Amino acid sequence: MSDQTEKQARNQLAEAYRRVVDLGLTELSSGNLSVRFGNGMLISPAGADGDNICEESIVYVNASGDWDKSLNPSSEWQLHAGIYRNDVNTTAIVHTHSDNCVAVSCHCHSLPPFHYLVGLFGGDDVPCVPYSTFGSETLAQDVSHALIDRYACLMANHGMTARGPSMPIAMMFAHRLEILCRQYLLAQQLGEPNHLSAEDMDAFREKISKISYGR
Numbered sequence: 001m002s003d004q005t006e007k008q009a010r011n012q013l014a015e016a017y018r019r020v021v022d023l024g025l026t027e028l029s030s031g032n033l034s035v036r037f038g039n040g041m042l043i044s045p046a047g048a049d050g051d052n053i054c055e056e057s058i059v060y061v062n063a064s065g066d067w068d069k070s071l072n073p074s075s076e077w078q079l080h081a082g083i084y085r086n087d088v089n090t091t092a093i094v095h096t097h098s099d100n101c102v103a104v105s106c107h108c109h110s111l112p113p114f115h116y117l118v119g120l121f122g123g124d125d126v127p128c129v130p131y132s133t134f135g136s137e138t139l140a141q142d143v144s145h146a147l148i149d150r151y152a153c154l155m156a157n158h159g160m161t162a163r164g165p166s167m168p169i170a171m172m173f174a175h176r177l178e179i180l181c182r183q184y185l186l187a188q189q190l191g192e193p194n195h196l197s198a199e200d201m202d203a204f205r206e207k208i209s210k211i212s213y214g215r
């Protein structure tokens with residue numbers, strides 16, 4: 001890959017980070033984003049926020065998990081690496097502590113099919129992986145395993161992670177999940193909402209397979 005290509009990828013990642021901040025999905029330094037690059041990935045650095053993220057601060061982590069020690073990658077770099085290892089079609093990952101995802105994740109249960117758009121994520125629910133310490137190998141394994149057959153998952157008492165075949169799609173999934181969690185919390189004010197049937201969700205997924213809904 002040429003230097004110019006890496007420069008462009010770094011700039012695009014910094015721009016995406018700022019966009020996620022603008023969408024209100026991350027505040028202070030609680031989110032991290034990455035893109036697959038070469039045999040490894042480019043990832044936002046530890047301590048990144050919407051004000052300090054820039055092309056030069058992005059860290060390249062190679063396939064062996066090594067990086068130039070002048071700057072450290074996000075503490076969740078193992079989580080990102082595990083997702084890329086499990087799915088060759090994933091090229092971008094967004095991890096956030098967005099408000100409504102955190103609120104649902106603190107109940108440690110999956111987001112049920114209360115709305116047909118839950119089916120966008122690849123199944124009848126959006127799973128919630130058990131709590132473990134941030135940056136741990138256990139958390140990385142649980143999230144990367146949950147994302148084998150889903151585009152996003154909740155992380156108990158922590159937040160969410162989304163993946164996609166491009167950064168705009170990974171960001172769309174992160175944004176969509178935040179909206180759905182907000183709507184689920186609203187619906188719950190009248191008690192647990194109606195859940196759609198497996199047949200309803202199958203019919204939705206069959207329909208979107210023909211029209212690329214929302215992507």
Ligand SMILES: [Zn+2]
Pocket residue numbers: 030076095096097134158159
């Ligand atoms: Zn986090």
